[in-house]
Amino acid sequence: MTVPASYEALVSVLKSLRERVMGINETVIATADGLLVAADTATAQPESVSALAAAGLGIGRRTAAEVGLGGLRDVVTRCAGGYVVVLAVGDNALLVILADEGLDLAGLYRSSPVAVEHLATLLAS
Numbered sequence: 661m662t663v664p665a666s667y668e669a670l671v672s673v674l675k676s677l678r679e680r681v682m683g684i685n686e687t688v689i690a691t692a693d694g695l696l697v698a699a700d701t702a703t704a705q706p707e708s709v710s711a712l713a714a715a716g717l718g719i720g721r722r723t724a725a726e727v728g729l730g731g732l733r734d735v736v737t738r739c740a741g742g743y744v745v746v747l748a749v750g751d752n753a754l755l756v757i758l759a760d761e762g763l764d765l766a767g768l769y770r771s772s773p774v775a776v777e778h779l780a781t782l783l784a785s
Contacts, residue, residue, distance in 0.1 A: 667698055669782050674700040677775045683763030688756040704758055713746045713756040750780045
C-alpha cells in the first residue's frame with residue numbers, strides 16, 4: 661500500500677516546522693471535528709491528541725466570539741513539562757504542536773503562519 665503524496669507533503673511541513681523551531685517535539689494535523697489527518701509523533705497518541713485539541717479549539721473559538729476580539733488564532737496550554745499549542749488552519753483543520761519547556765514561542769509565532777498557510781493549501785487540494 662502506498663501513502664498518498666498529499667500525506668507525505670503534510671508530514672514534510674510538520675517536520676520542517678519541528679526542525680525550524682527549537683523545542684517542538686511532535687506535531688499533529690486534524691480536522692476541526694477531531695479526526696486525525698497526519699502526524700509527526702513519537703510518543704503521543706495522535707488520535708487522542710486530535711480529538712482533545714479540536715475540543716479545546718472549539719471552546720477557544722466560542723470564547724473569542726463571545727468576547728468579540730476577532731477570529732481565534734491559537735490556544736496555548738502551558739504545562740509543567742512544556743506546551744500544547746493548537747493553531748487554527750482555516751475553519752476546517754488545526755495544527756497541534758507538542759513542545760518541551762524550551763519552546764521558542766516567539767520563533768513559533770514567526771514560523772507558524774507560513775506553515776499554517778502551506779497546510780491550508782495542501783488540505784484544500
